[in-house]
Amino acid sequence: MAAIELDGVTKRYGTLTALDDLSLTVEEGEVFGFLGPNGAGKSTTINVLLDFVRPDDGEVRLLGEPVRREQSDAVRERVGVLPEGFGVYDRLSGRKHLAFAIDSKDAADDPDELLARVGLDGDGDRPAGDYSRGMKQRLVLAMALVGEPELLVLDEPSTGLDPNGARRMREVVREEAARGATVFFSSHILGQVEAVCDRVGIIRDGEMIAVDSVEGLREASGAESALEVSTESEASETALDDVRALAGVSEVRAAGTQVTVTLGDEVRKTEILDALESAGVQVVDFETRETSLEDLFAAYTEGDEAENGDSDAEDATAADEADEADPDGSVGDEEGETA
Amino acid sequence: MNSVLAIARKDFEDAIRSRGVLLVSVLFVGLFVFGAYFFADAVSQAAQQAGNAPAQGGGGGSPDSNTFLRVLSSGVTLLVPVVALVASYSAIVGERTDGTLKLLLSLPHSRRDVVVGKLLGRGAVVCLPAVGGLLLSMLVFPLTGVSLKPAAFLGFILLTGLLAVTFVALSVGISAAASTGRRAVVGTVGAYIGLLVFWNQAVDPLVSRLANTLDWGQATVLKASITLKLLNPLGAYNSLVASLVTDSTASARAAVTGGIQLSRQAGLLQRVYAQQLSQQGIPFYLTDAAVVAYLLLWLVVPLLAGYAIFRSADL
Numbered sequence: 001m002a003a004i005e006l007d008g009v010t011k012r013y014g015t016l017t018a019l020d021d022l023s024l025t026v027e028e029g030e031v032f033g034f035l036g037p038n039g040a041g042k043s044t045t046i047n048v049l050l051d052f053v054r055p056d057d058g059e060v061r062l063l064g065e066p067v068r069r070e071q072s073d074a075v076r077e078r079v080g081v082l083p084e085g086f087g088v089y090d091r092l093s094g095r096k097h098l099a100f101a102i103d104s105k106d107a108a109d110d111p112d113e114l115l116a117r118v119g120l121d122g123d124g125d126r127p128a129g130d131y132s133r134g135m136k137q138r139l140v141l142a143m144a145l146v147g148e149p150e151l152l153v154l155d156e157p158s159t160g161l162d163p164n165g166a167r168r169m170r171e172v173v174r175e176e177a178a179r180g181a182t183v184f185f186s187s188h189i190l191g192q193v194e195a196v197c198d199r200v201g202i203i204r205d206g207e208m209i210a211v212d213s214v215e216g217l218r219e220a221s222g223a224e225s226a227l228e229v230s231t232e233s234e235a236s237e238t239a240l241d242d243v244r245a246l247a248g249v250s251e252v253r254a255a256g257t258q259v260t261v262t263l264g265d266e267v268r269k270t271e272i273l274d275a276l277e278s279a280g281v282q283v284v285d286f287e288t289r290e291t292s293l294e295d296l297f298a299a300y301t302e303g304d305e306a307e308n309g310d311s312d313a314e315d316a317t318a319a320d321e322a323d324e325a326d327p328d329g330s331v332g333d334e335e336g337e338t339a
Numbered sequence: 340m341n342s343v344l345a346i347a348r349k350d351f352e353d354a355i356r357s358r359g360v361l362l363v364s365v366l367f368v369g370l371f372v373f374g375a376y377f378f379a380d381a382v383s384q385a386a387q388q389a390g391n392a393p394a395q396g397g398g399g400g401s402p403d404s405n406t407f408l409r410v411l412s413s414g415v416t417l418l419v420p421v422v423a424l425v426a427s428y429s430a431i432v433g434e435r436t437d438g439t440l441k442l443l444l445s446l447p448h449s450r451r452d453v454v455v456g457k458l459l460g461r462g463a464v465v466c467l468p469a470v471g472g473l474l475l476s477m478l479v480f481p482l483t484g485v486s487l488k489p490a491a492f493l494g495f496i497l498l499t500g501l502l503a504v505t506f507v508a509l510s511v512g513i514s515a516a517a518s519t520g521r522r523a524v525v526g527t528v529g530a531y532i533g534l535l536v537f538w539n540q541a542v543d544p545l546v547s548r549l550a551n552t553l554d555w556g557q558a559t560v561l562k563a564s565i566t567l568k569l570l571n572p573l574g575a576y577n578s579l580v581a582s583l584v585t586d587s588t589a590s591a592r593a594a595v596t597g598g599i600q601l602s603r604q605a606g607l608l609q610r611v612y613a614q615q616l617s618q619q620g621i622p623f624y625l626t627d628a629a630v631v632a633y634l635l636l637w638l639v640v641p642l643l644a645g646y647a648i649f650r651s652a653d654l
Contacts, residue, residue, distance in 0.1 A: 050445060053653040069650060070449045081445035087438030091356040092349075097442075103345040104446040140442065 001064045003028045003151045003182035004049065009058030011044055011206075018044040019055065020206040026184050026199075028150075031177045033193030034186040035296075036203035042186040043084045045203070046155045050081060063151060077105055080149035082140050084156050084186075090129025094120055094139050097128055098146065107147035114142040119168050133160035141172065152176055154185035158192055170196050190296060202300060210300040220300060226289045227269055229259040232282035239279030243272055257284075342448045346456025347463070354426070354464045363422050364468035370414070371472035372479060378407045379483035403486040404477075405584040408495050412580045415499055416573050419469060420531060423506035427461040428527040431514040435654060444654070454646045457511050462504045470500050491583045498583070501634060502576045508638045509572075512645030518652065534571055539595075542567040558619055561612060566624060568595040572637040575630045582627050589617035592625050 004026035011019040019041050026032045036042050047053045048060055051067050060067040065075045088097065098111040115124045118138040123131070128139060137160050144152060154173075158166045173183050173196045187193050193200055194214060201211045212220070235254050243252050243261060249272065251262035261272055273283050354360050382402045431453065434440040443453055473496045480487035510527050517523035546564045549555065555563070568574040574595040581591035590613035616625075623629060 047654070052441065052444065054651075070451060074447075076447035083441040083445050085438050086441045086445075087434075088442070089349075089353050089439055091353055096349075096352060100345065100349045101446055103348070104342065104448060143442070144445070 001028060002026060002061070003030075003063060004032075004184055005059070005061040006045065006048070007059040007061075009045075009048060009055045009060060011048060011053060011055045018206050019048070021058070022203070022206065022208055023058075024201055024208055024211070026182060028182050029177075029180055030198045031173060031183045031196055032185075033197035033200040034184060034203065035188070035190065035193050035200055036186070037188050040188075040203045041206040042188075042203060043155055044206070046084065046153060046186060049153060050083070052083075077147065078150045080144035080146065080152045082137075082144045082152075082154040082157050084159075086136075086140055088128040088131070088136050088139065091127055093125050094128055094131070094135075094142075095124040097139055098124075098142060101143040101146040105147040109146050114145060117145065117172060118142045119165065134162055134165050137161055138165060138168075141169065145172070145176070148179065148181070150181055152181055152183045152185070154183065156187060157185055158187065158189065166192065202296065212300075217296070220296060227261040227263060227272060228287045228289060229261065229273065229276065229283055230285040231257045231259060231276065232284050233257065235259050235276065235281045236279065239276055239281045242275045242279050246271055246275060342452040343456045343459065346443065346448060346452055347459035350430070350457055350460025351463050354460065360426070360464055360468075363426070363465075364471075367422075367468040367472035368475060369472075370418070371411070371476040374411060374414075375407060375476035375479040376483070378410065379479055379485040382406075382485050383483060401486075404480050404488050405491050407485075408491065408580065408584055412495070412577060415502070416577060417535075419465075419499060419503050420506040420534075420573065422469075423461075423465045423503050424510045424527045424531055426465050427457070427507045427510035428514055428523045429520060430457040430461050430511050431649065432517045432520055432523045433514070435518070436520055440654065450650050451646060454511060454515050454642065454649065457514075458504075458508055458642065461511060462507045465503045465507055466500045469503050470496055473499060494583045495580060498576060498579050501638075502572070505572050505634055505638045508642045512641035512643075515642075515645035515649035534573055538571045539568055539574070558615065561615060562619075562622065562625065565592050565595060565612075565616070569625070569630050570633050570636075571595075572634055575634040575637075579627065579630055579634070582630075587613060587617060588621050588625075588627065589613045591627075592616060592621070592630075 002025045004024065006022055006024045009019050009022045010017070022041070022045065024045075034042055034045070044053065048055050049062060049067065051069055054069065062075050063078055067075075092100075094115065095111050098109075098114055101107075102109050102111070111124065112121070115121050118141050120135060120138050120142065123135065128136060131139065137157070141154070141157060144154065152173075157169050157173075161169060170192070173185065177183055177196075183196075185193075194217065197214055199211065199213055200217050202209050210220075234257055240252050240254055240259070243249060243259075248263060249261055251260075253260045253262075259276070269286070269288065273286060276283055386401065431440070434443060440453070444450070448456075473492075477487060477489070477492055509530060513526040513530065514523050517526060542564055546560055546567065549563065550560045569578055569592070578591050578595050581594040582588060585591055590609065593609045593613035593616055596609055596612050
């Protein structure tokens, strides 16, 4: 049984198509990262899953049960949700929020334990209205964890979290996955998804453009990720060779006091820095150039075109664009093509 | 725990932490208890000055707690619905606009649970101070020597609670249907003004037009007019209160003809209507049970309509 199944889901808001014939399957027990820029349709997908909005077309199944309005209660008890754009009850304490979630799910969790898990120990008795954005995010994550759900749906869980909070969030995701839960979470930041996911789905303009393993994702994006190291003096060839010898380093280039290390696979940045230092090169500064989501889209969409022979469609779009720019000229073009 | 009860409890706990609810509680308790005290004080002073003063109220004899209820009911008719509407207009749309509805629906609650839970939660928030205040005011009567009619008083408390819950239901229904807070405000204010001011004004022209076209006799006109005014929840409440404090169902029904307030000017005309009505006999649709049913319609129909719209809404 799949934890989440979307089959040909379309959702339109007026003339805007938020989801365009979107199909996606998340298997039980996997950690699935749902990646896409803001406005790509991530939240709409999750809203459809949770029955906040009804799709115009297509089928949605949660833990094997079709999502229909007012009929998914029993299933919901097995799902924990951190929704996007939520608010908290300002006057109620964090503990009251958890008590409400525990009541609602007929669970027997200990609120203090949950508070500790998300790093809110000591803040449980304060009204949630006094919490910072990140604390509210932690509180609602704790609410999602109530009742050991089989499926966790987390919409942009790292919003408003400081690096510490984001790390704890990743820990929680790993713990839940280790317990056997399926975790589905969305993000517009590649690094967050990469760090914890088994598989990644990439959505753009309401369409899935790729579903891949994290290895596949790394391959597609690997060449783009690099470590820039500034050194005090020019690095010697031996030092560079030491770095090249490290596992996961695919290319090392040096230009003056600037060393660029391309990371093909997972490699600890400290190892590279250590290797340089022990070869007698003083490191002044370093910077990681992360693969941008746009780079990744480029990597996948280019691949797609090559595979599917989508170039015809691409040409048509190009012609359309030209059409707008210069109607007379391209009308002639089109006639030429049809003839 | 049951989903509805979990929501109702959460809603109640949230609401009692707001300053507005505290204010309303003080207002209700103060109004009812001090109202009873001043009433009893005025009665005993009047009795001392005039010896055997003529009866003020309808029941005959000296003023008792029923007379107080007559006086109080006009105030309650104005105040309780306002408090119920203000306390509930944002019950659902407020959660929708500030995002807490997402928390609520992320938990295993259906939208129906939300609507019913809100009705119970807000109903309790409004009813507890109203009912508590009235119960406290009962204690004033034994202390001041004005006679207390406990059955009628308890009936009044029950009816007032029903009135409160009815307006909470109306307001929650509007709140469920509205997609923005502004619409909920317009809806609730419109509903209140409409019921308080325009409903009864519209009834008489409507009935006389119907009477002309359908060739109704005077008796039918009277019954139609009374029935339509009883279909207003405020009219139904007033007429049911009148049932408690008078012996005659006919005069209780006729009480709605003078507008919603039992003013003295309307008294004479009402007595004429009551006589006509009792001569013809009370039809089933003007019995107390029917009037209770009219009130219950207001509890159920707007709530169902609001739920139907809320159910199909994209959030």
